[in-house]
Amino acid sequence: EGALVRAVTHTKGEVKVVLEALPDVPGVAARVFTALAQQNIQVDMIIQGRGREGRNDIAFTVAQDDSAAALAACRQVGAEVGARRVAAEEAAKVSVVGAGINQDARVAAAMFECLAELGINIEMISTSGIRVSCLIRPDRADEAVRALHARFIGPAEAS
Amino acid sequence: EGALVRAVTHTKGEVKVVLEALPDVPGVAARVFTALAQQNIQVDMIIQGRGREGRNDIAFTVAQDDSAAALAACRQVGAEVGARRVAAEEAAKVSVVGAGINQDARVAAAMFECLAELGINIEMISTSGIRVSCLIRPDRADEAVRALHARFIGPAEAS
């Protein structure tokens, strides 16, 4: 499955913002991102898993420089809609990229296994047509990238 | 922000499989997807939000034809690692696609607002560099696509 992966990328210095236990009803996601849009905040990943008992979390990542404004906007919306908690923390994103990889469970399996072998916990996962991305602790990012690069691209040093 | 969106796409006949309350420790995601890979199951979206209290959910989507095998594989892994519940249900994925859109909170906000205006609940969200995808109820998919197409592409009928 390595033949499908053409790049390993990572982003450090991202901040993950999470709104916990929002009401899982139409209009809530719109309110959160409208508030962010009004501040011209650029958003990288947006992840929302399944809701439970009428509540759901929304998480997204922003660059460090936008994190204070993003957190303030989310605290405001969170208070308005009754989120249980709004919090931010630093995160690193590591991704494998390649045509069609997300259709192949083997690429995801190999990526997750590679991180597991290093004892790196996968905190969040998001995929698209050509990319599988994991959020991990920033202090493990360099190590993760080297291992993923060796696993998928080859033994040359990751740039 | 509509200028950034070049397509509205949707996939019906997907099945969303969810493993609830998995142990949030290294190796668990790898086990799930290794089991799926061993059955040559093709996976579309993978979404994992933040964990809580040492547990996390993993959700992914597969084509209808793979759903029985995927569910069986996940029930097996779920039992081995102590998931609270493993379940599957039909879902529709609607996406807006365009260069750089995920960097712009306005595109996400507009997409979510469009769905909210129709009273369509956004069940899950995943983004990548060029795509924002939402999982919604299949019986709302046609309506959602028409509205998103009108909002972002123009008044011509969605094909």
Ligand SMILES: C[C@@H](O)[C@H](N)C(=O)O
């Ligand atoms: C939680 C949030 O995504 C909500 N379900 C909405 O549709 O806006």
Ligand SMILES: C[C@@H](O)[C@H](N)C(=O)O
């Ligand atoms: C829940 C699962 O993703 C776990 N955190 C892992 O790293 O495998």
